[in-house]
Amino acid sequence: MSELILIAVMGAVVLYWQATMRAKEIATAAAKRECKLCGVQLLDQTVEQVRVSMSRDVSGQWRLWRRYRFEYTDDGDTRRDGELTLLGHRLLRIALETFNPVIH
DSSP states (O other), rough: OHHHHHHHHHHHHHHOOOOOOOHHHHHHHHHHHHHHHOOOOSSSOOOEEEEEEEETTTSSSHHHHHHHHEESSSSSOOOOEEEEEEEEEEEEEEEEEESOOOOO
């Protein structure tokens, strides 16, 4: 019985890890796309997850709400902050420090 519980817990951890990696890929791609649209350079070519919480989507299902931050430069010298929010694997909001936020 305890082996079955251990296998179930390990399976849940693997599924969570896969979903987290997929969400990070989506967030990184969204940050790259937004930086390209705004004519700025994404620094470090990655995003950092800063918050995770649970929320309901428009259909009432529970989803993970993830907030990411990233840095970009508009002049090649100054680091500026950007932030984006995913609900599940859907981009909700992206904002660059020097531009108005874009709500999707």
